[in-house]
Amino acid sequence: GAGVSQSPSNKVTEKGKDVELRCDPISGHTALYWYRQSLGQGLEFLIYFQGNSAPDKSGLPSDRFSAERTGGSVSTLTIQRTQQEDSAVYLCASSLGTGVTGYTFGSGTRLTVV
Amino acid sequence: AQSVTQPDIHITVSEGASLELRCNYSYGATPYLFWYVQSPGQGLQLLLKYFSGDTLVQGIKGFEAEFKRSQSSFNLRKPSVHWSDAAEYFCAVGVSSNTGKLIFGQGTTLQVKP
Numbered sequence: 001g002a003g004v005s006q007s008p009s010n011k012v013t014e015k016g017k018d019v020e021l022r023c024d025p026i027s028g029h030t031a032l033y034w035y036r037q038s039l040g041q042g043l044e045f046l047i048y049f050q051g052n053s054a055p056d057k058s059g060l061p062s063d064r065f066s067a068e069r070t071g072g073s074v075s076t077l078t079i080q081r082t083q084q085e086d087s088a089v090y091l092c093a094s095s096l097g098t099g100v101t102g103y104t105f106g107s108g109t110r111l112t113v114v
Numbered sequence: 115a116q117s118v119t120q121p122d123i124h125i126t127v128s129e130g131a132s133l134e135l136r137c138n139y140s141y142g143a144t145p146y147l148f149w150y151v152q153s154p155g156q157g158l159q160l161l162l163k164y165f166s167g168d169t170l171v172q173g174i175k176g177f178e179a180e181f182k183r184s185q186s187s188f189n190l191r192k193p194s195v196h197w198s199d200a201a202e203y204f205c206a207v208g209v210s211s212n213t214g215k216l217i218f219g220q221g222t223t224l225q226v227k228p
């Protein structure tokens with residue numbers, strides 16, 4: 001597509017429930033990133049996918065967080081047993097190659113855990 | 115560890131006035147440096163980037179930034195601010211050419227007075 005698409009744009013969930021956030025990157029972009037933006041905070045790196053390589057999961061805050069990327073395109077970030085501290089905007093970005101040329105970000109998913 | 119500091123959390127300038135947003139980084143090698151802008155409810159948009167060469171880089175929307183190795187700084191400037199520039203600005207450093215992972219500063223919120 002023309003840009004990075006994220007869905008849903010907003011998600012309200014009850015504490016303890018699982019949520020799935022979706023990212024559809026720009027066609028042809030081999031690199032895909034997930035970041036988390038909490039209120040008043042900068043962006044926190046979560047996970048990085050590059051082609052068929054093993055993902056860099058070093059930023060995932062706990063084992064409740066996981067992500068996959070199917071067919072080198074769409075990615076899903078899953079948060080199990082959500083907690084209130086998971087409330088944040090989850091941003092996806094994609095790029096050509098390794099991404100040092102800069103990312104294209106999606107508009108994000110605002111997750112609220114009540 | 116690599117880090118990015120944006121000393122000013124909030125800045126207010128009058129429309130037509132000049133602007134400088136500060137960014138300092140901590141990184142051992144020559145960094146890849148970026149400025150992104152985030153308008154309310156939007157994803158982040160790349161303003162400009164520095165990899166090597168000329169230390170003064172031009173970006174979109176009339177912005178420029180200067181890399182100063184001796185000061186570990188990459189400050190963003192604009193000669194004359196427009197009301198539409200009101201947004202949050204993030205400085206970021208790329209720590210590896212292999213991953214494209216970025217470390218972001220906490221952001222600076224720019225308010226423009228009429």
